Amino acid sequence: MTILKIILITIGVAFIMFGYEIHFQKKYNLINxxxxxxxxxxxxxxxxxxxxxxxxxxxxxxxxxxxxxxxIK
Incomplete structure (x- = not known):
């Protein structure tokens, strides 16, 4: 269960970073x-x-x- 928590948070942070870079910073080269x-x-x-x-x-x-x-645990 601990691994699931770590994976969820890690993927969430990665998506937040990429989404921020694409949407707000206009780095469209991140889209294949x-x-x-x-x-x-x-x-x-x-x-x-x-x-x-x-x-x-x-x-x-x-x-x-x-x-x-x-x-919640």
Missing amino acids: GFEEDYKNGRKTESYAKKVGLIEFVLGIVLALIGICVII
Whole structure:
């Protein structure tokens, strides 16, 4: 059970960091193949912002679940 808690928090923090970098810092190169698709017109900047926001929110949820599992035990 301890390993599950550590994994949840670690993945949550990683998603928060990547989501923050993509959505707020506009580092779209973190999305695989985005720059090439953006140049070809297949993907837009709003797509990248949505991906970043989804990762950010998912990271917060996973980290909170991990912390709640530690507290509730």
